[in-house]
Amino acid sequence: MADNxxxxxxxxxxxxxxxxxxxxxYQLTPEKLxxxxxKKNQGVExxxxxxxxxxxxxxxxxxxxxxxxxxxxxxxxxxxxxxxKPFDSEKFDLLYDKVIDYLNGKELYARDGYVCADxxxxxxxxxxxxxxxxxxxxxxxxxxPEESELENFSADWKIVNAPxxxxxxxxxxxxxHNFAILNFKKKIALIGGxxxxxxxxKGIFSALNFILPTQKNTLPMHCSANVGxxxxxxxxxxxxxxxxxxxxxxxxxxxxxxxxxxxxxxNTIFNFEGGCYAKVIDLTEEKEPDIFRAIKPGAIxxxxxxxxxxxxxxxxxxxxxxxxxxYPIYHIDNIQPSSVGENPTNIFFLTADAFGVLxxxxxxxxxxxxxxxxxxxxxxxxxxxxGINEPLPSFSACFGAPFMPLHPTRYAEMxxxxxxxxxxxxxxxxxxxxxxxxxTGSRMKLKYTRAMITEALAGNLENVExxxxxxxxxxxxxxxxxxxxxxxxxxxxxxxKEAYDQKATHLAKxxxxxxxxxxxxxxxxxMNGAPKA
Numbered sequence: 375m376a377d378n379x380x381x382x383x384x385x386x387x388x389x390x391x392x393x394x395x396x397x398x399x400y401q402l403t404p405e406k407l408x409x410x411x412x413k414k415n416q417g418v419e420x421x422x423x424x425x426x427x428x429x430x431x432x433x434x435x436x437x438x439x440x441x442x443x444x445x446x447x448x449x450x451x452x453x454x455x456x457x458x459k460p461f462d463s464e465k466f467d468l469l470y471d472k473v474i475d476y477l478n479g480k481e482l483y484a485r486d487g488y489v490c491a492d493x494x495x496x497x498x499x500x501x502x503x504x505x506x507x508x509x510x511x512x513x514x515x516x517x518x519p520e521e522s523e524l525e526n527f528s529a530d531w532k533i534v535n536a537p538x539x540x541x542x543x544x545x546x547x548x549x550x551h552n553f554a555i556l557n558f559k560k561k562i563a564l565i566g567g568x569x570x571x572x573x574x575x576k577g578i579f580s581a582l583n584f585i586l587p588t589q590k591n592t593l594p595m596h597c598s599a600n601v602g603x604x605x606x607x608x609x610x611x612x613x614x615x616x617x618x619x620x621x622x623x624x625x626x627x628x629x630x631x632x633x634x635x636x637x638x639x640x641n642t643i644f645n646f647e648g649g650c651y652a653k654v655i656d657l658t659e660e661k662e663p664d665i666f667r668a669i670k671p672g673a674i675x676x677x678x679x680x681x682x683x684x685x686x687x688x689x690x691x692x693x694x695x696x697x698x699x700x701y702p703i704y705h706i707d708n709i710q711p712s713s714v715g716e717n718p719t720n721i722f723f724l725t726a727d728a729f730g731v732l733x734x735x736x737x738x739x740x741x742x743x744x745x746x747x748x749x750x751x752x753x754x755x756x757x758x759x760x761g762i763n764e765p766l767p768s769f770s771a772c773f774g775a776p777f778m779p780l781h782p783t784r785y786a787e788m789x790x791x792x793x794x795x796x797x798x799x800x801x802x803x804x805x806x807x808x809x810x811x812x813x814t815g816s817r818m819k820l821k822y823t824r825a826m827i828t829e830a831l832a833g834n835l836e837n838v839e840x841x842x843x844x845x846x847x848x849x850x851x852x853x854x855x856x857x858x859x860x861x862x863x864x865x866x867x868x869x870x871k872e873a874y875d876q877k878a879t880h881l882a883k884x885x886x887x888x889x890x891x892x893x894x895x896x897x898x899x900x901m902n903g904a905p906k907a
Contacts (some may be wrong), residue, residue: 596774612724
């Protein structure tokens, strides 16, 4: 691990950023950033030694306040719309200058890091933070240069992070006082008005999602990945709450990373990041021992409730259900040291189907895989957002639409080609409900999901009987070690079979309605992957 404990280099932010008269703390250690946060009364230390902070008004990303500067680099390639909203380049310059004026003379925290563990794709990052805990998040989440690399470090991209600055929408061109703007020409991620740390990592992830496909012929993926004893790599796609982090933290396999990866033309998988950013709502050591034990000095807990003894109540969602922890990947014992894997052999699409309709595991054809990748389905359950009283289907293209600047079919076609070239098996895994929808059925047992994934990774599902799901057309295995047969067939777990058929038909139509926006771009193989209802 590279803590940069001995660095004596100092930097000025005036030439590179335009920031004047600032007191700059450069490349502080996690310990010093932890102490600086406590000294400023911006956080508390919990009983495990981790730091707990509150991100303020925003406890999650604000996708409606994310913009991309439209210029000659982005104009033709970006898929403009509700997700990728254009921002005027002149307005960006004026807003940037206002943020810099705000930061002038302040005590600031600067850090050099990089993303992309494969040196052939490395992108150097220099970040300037208003708060010490934001800088500690960047230490955790970006890859950490060696001491020897810092002396002549040159940034490819810059992040300016000013949570305390509020924009004036009428003057500045933003939607509200907070904003996250990418400028590909100037290679800057400008973030203000929000303390939510995830905006920084997702900003750089979004930049890579544009750069890697258009310039490097490499597929960026919102996924986790791990490696087995036979050096086989498994990839796990899934939206928040589907189990991506949990299922990739397998004690029998080495973790490459838990959220963001690239799949190269050389058929290797590399982690973008140097850490993990995991949800901790309802966290227990029994269910998720690796994540639980990673919450130690150096980790940052966000928006959790703490009792008088400094103990975290992981069940308390009174601030937000999106409670999180960030920690450097070396807090996990069983990791792939290089953060690079080869020979991808299995891909798992994870969905938390709150309708209780989809099979717990099914095998996909290439066309079905592309269709479900573009769809990016999961479900929102009652109570997670205001106004949601029953399960609602939720679709996010490529399992990460808010971070995908290009049209989803461009990523899907890359994935489909790589799947075929590598001979990868693709599985759809429902980590959601069984025996009925949310409120009637029960959540799929984690031990069953782990057993199904273990059997798929071992190749033991290749020789079992499969049946085709009548509505979704999915190939469903009829037996799996350590899983009751009836669990494998969702209709069998429902008391009211007719109610199941109605709910399955309803969900299939939701898939079809959602996919209409992509039909003009999708080939016949992809369209053949649609449900038949």
